[in-house]
Every structure is written in structure tokens, then in C-alpha cells.
Amino acid sequence: MTFVQIIDCKTSRIDELNRLMDQWVEQTQGKRTATHSTVGRDRSDASHVVEIVEFPSYDVAMRNSQLPETDRIFREMIALCDEMPSFTDLDVVRDEGLYKAQSRRLLDMLAHEPELALLDAVLTENYHDHDPANEQDAIGMDAFRRVVEMWRSGFDFAFTVDDQLAEGDRVCTRWTWRASHSGDFMGLQPTGIDVTMTGMCVHRFQDDGKIAEGWWQYDRLSLMAQLGAVEA
Template sequence: MANNHKETSKAILELWGDNFPDKATNYLAPDYKNHQMPYAGGNTSALSVKEWQELVTDFHKGFSNTKLEILLQIAEGDYVCTRWRITATHTGKFLQYEATGKTSSWTGVHTDKYKDGKMVESWVDWDKYTFLEQLGLVE
């Protein structure tokens, strides 16, 4: 089962690259929560399935040439932990950030919890500072 969960976690992360977040409903429990630490728009957040899908859709409005790399994946029991890298070009508005035309590459760790074959919760810790610095949005 853990190997199946690893494939599901990888498929969910790949939605950041293919812009079809509605596919996620095949894998996510209806009460799924996605904890963004930090949230791209500021602070932290716990997103519902719909809110997470909106975030991915907004990301695709603001970024092109997106490439996701899985750097490491470990599964134990009902949990999968994935270290990833995303590289993308900021070609449109994303949340409060106007397009910069710059490319950014940042890493993060996604920890997913499964119950009854569905992903029920995720914790996303990512390098927001590098993301913003490479876009020229912070010094």
C-alpha cells in the first residue's frame, strides 16, 4: 500500500506542472486539508480541496514552463514524505505578485497522510524566500 501512496503523492504534486487540479478529486478525501507553511499569499493556511485547486489554477495563470522534480520520497505506514523542486517562469499575475518575467527554482517538502486509500491531509513546507528572491520580489 505504501508504494501506491507514493505514486498518489507524486501524481498530486505533478498537478502543479500540468494544470489539471480537478484530477485531484480522484485521490483526495472530501474533507482533505492542505496546510501551506508558509502560504504563498502570506502567513500560513489550511486549504480545502476547492481552495487548493484554486491555488494550483492561480499558479498556472502566473507561471509557465513549470518543471517539477521529485528529489526524494519516503513512505511509512499511512504517511508519504516527498522532497521536490519546482522551476517555473513568472509570466503572469500570481496572487498579489505581478509578473516579473524571471525564472525561479525552489524546493519543498510535502508530507501526506492517507486513510482508507485517500489522501486526507498534507503539510507543505517550502522555501518561499528563495521563490521570492529569485523573482526579485525581496532582497
């Protein structure tokens, strides 16, 4: 279970505190077990600083606290604080990446949602789609719907999400696409062949949680080989 420690302190020496954290990151390279650190300052009280440190588990966090570098940095941090910092230890019971869920929702809608007009629930009106297989990017909902309809006219398909990574306003999803060749696709008459293709997409999100831009990469050559259009 993921473990999070919240360090709450009062200090007017935020720049020194940041430099201290930089030192800890450098000195514990290859030894620390923390996976993520966030430092925030209270908008209503500039001296109120909160650090949130994430670990894979409580036991892993305890190994991190036993590092001599951690102990040294902790003592120096106390010297920078106006009062003794407080610590809150949390076992994470829910950790939901909302942008990641939205990317998964889009893939599911591309495969299963009969009303493509409903895509505007997850995509911006001027959504910009980058696909290296297309001569031109699809810009706008109408253009993107035409791309989706092209794939739907040729295949009955579904996505399986294999992996997802999120950073800031972007989500990268690695997927496996499984389909049956049920209709005309780029001049290829339906064969009924079951095909599989792997790929990934990167989505950029707006502040309202809708996807504004997408970049696709997938093994189209393998797909065409499975359909007998090119030599394997």
C-alpha cells in the same frame, strides 16, 4: 538487488519469539545488515508465524547470517518452534510503494492536469492542506483548487521528485520546483524569469489510497528574492 528472506515456523510461544527478536536487534546494533523486519501471525492458525526480513542484497544478507549473534538467536528460535522452520530466499523483482506513486501523481497533476476537477481522483473530498505561507488552511477540494489556481496564474511550473520516504499512512516527498514567472503572483507582474525552489510535503493517506491531508514546507523567501521582491 534487494533480497528478502521469509522464515516460516510453527510456535505457540509468540511472545517469547518477539522477545528473542528484540534481543537480536539489541545485540547486533551497529553490525547487522537487515534493513526491515516484519512478523505476522496467521489469522486462521495462531501457531503459524511468518517473519519477513529485508536486506539491500543477497551478499549483504550472507554477512548478516555470519554474525555470531545471528547464529545464537537462530538456535534459540528453533527451540521455540514446534517444528523446524522453513526458509525462502527471494530476489525482489518489483517493489512499488503505491502511496509514494500517488504522491508523485498529485505533484504531476498540480503542474500539468488542465482539469482541476480531476484532483478528486487522488484527494479526499474534505482534503485538508497545511501551508505555512497561507493565513488559513485550505479545507475541502474547492479551497485547495483556489490555491492551485493562484500558483498556476503566476507560473508555468513542474516538479522534480528528489527523494521519497514512506512510513505507515504517510509519505514524505522532497522536491525541486522549476517555473517561469508568466503571470501576476501576489501583486508581482510577470517578468518571464525562470526560478527554482526546493521544498517537501508530507501526505497522509486514507485506507482507500486517497490523500486526506498534506503539509508543505518550501523556500518561499528564495523564490521572492529571485523575483526581485526582496533582497537576496
